[in-house]
Amino acid sequence: MSLALIIPSASIGFALGVLTGIARVFGPRWLRAVGDAYTATFRGVPLVVQLMIIYFGLPNIGIYFTPYTAAVLGFILCTGAYQSEYVRGALLSIKQGQLKAAYALGFTRWQAIRSIIAPQAARRALPGCGNEIIYLIKYSSLAYVVTCIELTGEAKIIVSRTFRPTEVYLAAGVYYLVMVNAATWLLQKLESHFAIPGFCGDKK
Numbered sequence: 001m002s003l004a005l006i007i008p009s010a011s012i013g014f015a016l017g018v019l020t021g022i023a024r025v026f027g028p029r030w031l032r033a034v035g036d037a038y039t040a041t042f043r044g045v046p047l048v049v050q051l052m053i054i055y056f057g058l059p060n061i062g063i064y065f066t067p068y069t070a071a072v073l074g075f076i077l078c079t080g081a082y083q084s085e086y087v088r089g090a091l092l093s094i095k096q097g098q099l100k101a102a103y104a105l106g107f108t109r110w111q112a113i114r115s116i117i118a119p120q121a122a123r124r125a126l127p128g129c130g131n132e133i134i135y136l137i138k139y140s141s142l143a144y145v146v147t148c149i150e151l152t153g154e155a156k157i158i159v160s161r162t163f164r165p166t167e168v169y170l171a172a173g174v175y176y177l178v179m180v181n182a183a184t185w186l187l188q189k190l191e192s193h194f195a196i197p198g199f200c201g202d203k204k
Contacts, residue, residue, distance in 0.1 A: 001150040002179070005068070005140045009075035010133050016076060017083020017129070024084065025091045026113060035084065042081035048142050050074045055146035067148035074146075079136050086128035090121040123194055130187035137179050151175055 024035040042050065055070035065073065094117050102112035144153030155172040159165045 001068075001143075001148070001154075002137075002140055002175075005071055005075065005143055005148070005150055006137055006179075009072050009079060009140070010136055013076045013079035013136070014083055014129060014133075016080030017085075017132075018087050020080060020084035021087025021091060021125075022113070024088050026109070039081045039084050042077050043085070047074065047078050047139055048145055050078060051142060051146050067143075067146050070146045071140075071143035071148040071150075075136060075140065075143075079132055082132045082135075083129055086125045086132065087121065089128070090125035091117060093124055094120050126187075126191050126194065130184075130191065133187065134180055134183055137183060138176060141176070 020035045020038060023031045024039070025032075027035065051071065051074040054074050055065060055067065058065070098116055099109075099112050102116050103109075107115070140150060141152035143150045144156065147153075149157070151172055155168050159168045162168065
């Protein structure tokens with residue numbers, strides 16, 4: 001169940017973060033305001049509170065979700081907000097003179113962003129976005145607060161039956177450690193693949 005929570009949350013949350021980050025930098029004023037409000041809200045409110053609002057609060061206004069859907073939705077909205085901040089920072093780190101040069105060469109605004117700004121920003125955002133995926137793996141354990149039985153929830157059930165918390169929670173911790181280390185290794189390979197020698201502290 002943990003992987004079933006993490007994979008869609010990470011992929012959709014990343015896409016949401018990219019779109020929001022781009023909107024916050026290059027969008028019209030109203031769209032920037034919406035993006036800023038979304039990011040500030042979901043970065044400022046603790047994830048556990050977000051999950052409780054989605055699962056326990058929204059039914060009061062007639063909106064219902066299954067435990068799994070509520071957990072995934074909460075993770076997507078939260079991780080998307082953090083991802084958007086990494087993307088926004090990476091986009092703003094690119095010298096805006098490059099846009100002017102692209103305009104002089106006949107590029108449209110979005111052609112310049114897609115062909116010149118975005119590839120550079122993607123390399124700069126990758127470490128931060130990768131770290132957010134690592135965080136997502138760890139805070140996926142909060143799904144149990146909305147009765148979604150993933151690894152931590154299953155561990156609590158086993159402990160209630162066996163009264164052996166040390167062994168059970170240690171095993172759960174090892175499982176999380178394996179997932180985090182595997183994700184870290186994959187992300188490092190991805191960073192190495194897209195790195196430019198001598199750029200942004202690359203060690204090649």
